[in-house]
Amino acid sequence: MTRSAPSPSDIAIPTAYLAGHGDAALIDRELADRYVSATRVGDPQADAVMAELVKHDSSVAQPWITKGIELGPSAIPDAPEILRSFFSDVDIPPPWVDRNAFLTGCRAFHRNSEMFIGAFVAAVLIEGFSTLISQSFNITGRIVDQGVRRLKQNNRQLVEIFLPGGLDRDGDGWKLSVRIRLVHARVRQLLSKSPEWDEEAWGTPLSAAHIAFATAAFSGLLLQRAAMLGVTLTDEERASFMQVWRYAGHLMGVPEDLLFRSEEEALRLHRIGAMCEPPPTMESIILANGLINSAPIVAGFTEPRARRALARKIYRISRAMIGDDLADQLHYPAMNTFGTLTALRLKNGAERALFAISPSLGARRRASQFQTMLSVSLYADEGPRYRLPEHAHAEKDGQL
Template sequence: MFTATSSPAPLSPERIAAARARHGSAVDQYLRHLQLGDPTADALVELFETLPRGQGMAMVVRAIDHGIEAVEDPPAPLLALFRELDHVPFWVDWRRMRFGSRKILRSGLLTGFAFACYALPHSYLASANKPLAMTGALLDHTAHRYAQTSRFVIETFMPDGLRRQSDGFKIAVLVRLMHARTRRRLLQSGEWDVEAWGLPLNQAHMALNTVYFSFHVLRGLQKLGVRFSRAEVEGVLLTWRYVGHLFGIDPELVYTSEEEALRLIEIASSVECDPDATSRRLCQAMFDAGPEYLGIENPWLARRFKSLTYRISRHLLGDSLADGLGYPPQRHRLLCSALAVLVRLLEWAPFLVPPAVSRYTGVGFWLEASDYDLAPLVGDRPPY
């Protein structure tokens, strides 16, 4: 975990040596995964560059919608990808996954706070943030990009949203290929230092993101007063374990329990995951975009909402990391403690929720906040 006196620099020899002394060979396994991409998707993207523009993604979309058998003479890399995707692991339990999905969606804006104020700031730490910095992703049209992310969130957690014919499955496949495309472009740019940073969007960082978007979202919601049963916790973790499978993450890194998720975070934090200038820029862009994302047009209300999100995030992250991310110094404990009490009260007595607040609760919030245009993933003029 980050502290104000964290040193030395991320991925430096001194930092790695100290991590090995604490965690042993697990550190070397983590470092090895920093050098691994997604061989299956990478091979497909490489092939697509040799095809007429748009032909590659047209085959992918057809295979998603109608099955790989609907693609005439599919190339070997496409067959390999859908051989992975069409295999549903033994441990997938749709009934258990639905337990967690209901609570995540029902929590509405609170889930949004857990994502934006707790999960995403962790995903912006060095050195996992470098692809975002070098591509400009999330720094331009930030509110629109979060609406796209919201679409994936709602489809992931919709009941059976990751089944073969569901939109969550489709988006997961397209995101996986987008990652492979971004990885290839960064490596071809001549600006990416593989030796110093590992591969862009590597296995280790992808595995970390599955932890942030499940385990950290759960923890954030719990800190905000939302209560989860054991079955609900297991359902959320299982959902994102399957997302990890769809993303092509090495099963060795995909957690199977809260304890394994914590261990991955501890090992990653021992060698990297510190705030830097890019982390601060990404967080500022995110909080600046919050009012636009929610359609808050009144300038005074927009400022108040932005202040609220900073306070909630500082409360969830702790003062040390919040300071490292450049957050304004603000009091937060009394406000967030009162919020947690209010959340528990309204969860126990939902009929007390004021009508003006109800639009920010339940699935309706996510339906309104999402972007339903898949063109950025498929492409109006797909590059492949």
């Protein structure tokens, strides 16, 4: 089913976006209009599923979700038709999907996984969460209170969609992406009823605009930020990387008219969307600093002094990548970043030269990177978990 955001004439601009939309419209009015219109929209298909599931006891509805994600609509003959139709639709990839074309991007990601995850954590997640999407996460507490777990979950999706076959129907990247879509719909349902949510100012919780913005950031912007750390890819690798994220974005419910087709389109959406967004709020400040201070724990540093030292290093790299203006708005510690990225690029360039001379050493390094990548991602022995939240606040809902 094709999903599209409504035209600006159909919907009022949330008050928090009025000033930014005016500035963005001077550069690209059509895209700025589409973006702010989508702040009033969720995911109509997934939201309709949640509206139906709330009529059923969770002991019945949760197994439908699990079986549907794992096995498809044929595994849930007793489920409501709207849920079966959802899984029937999501099971069929769009005609532009070419899974063979994903392999080049997957290889490029794993060849540089350490730098990609570094850029993801130190810059792209921070920039993604500097938008008003932070309001949703702050109210629910799903990153603020459970930062380590959430950071590992974000890392895990990144890892899984770039495993060969990860976006096949039975791949964990596919399943996690669909799970994220349904969790977003459930949280949207809960927050829409919460007195803490200001719809007039902020629009719809976890809106189509924010899911599209995040997907653009995690793809085109991630390529840009990884290049700042010394990652070099061919045009074919970059295009393949973008197609992996384009399909992941489709699975997560991004409307077709906000789903990029290229790196250029993703960066354009990110730029215009960032202009439409208001300056970072206190919630964004809490979220950004919480993510950075969670990273050393995720990396396995338990001694307080070592954790503080690594957090300070991440702050320095992050400031160098996102720029002083945004870093100051997010209340980063003041520090000089001169030469920070140059040193990292030189180090990575020297490693590439060494591994070209000694392929066996390069193979051991890639194996080590893969193990590190798994250690900073959330894995459970029982496999992926698909339980949907039952409360808006994470502390009332337990671990997800």
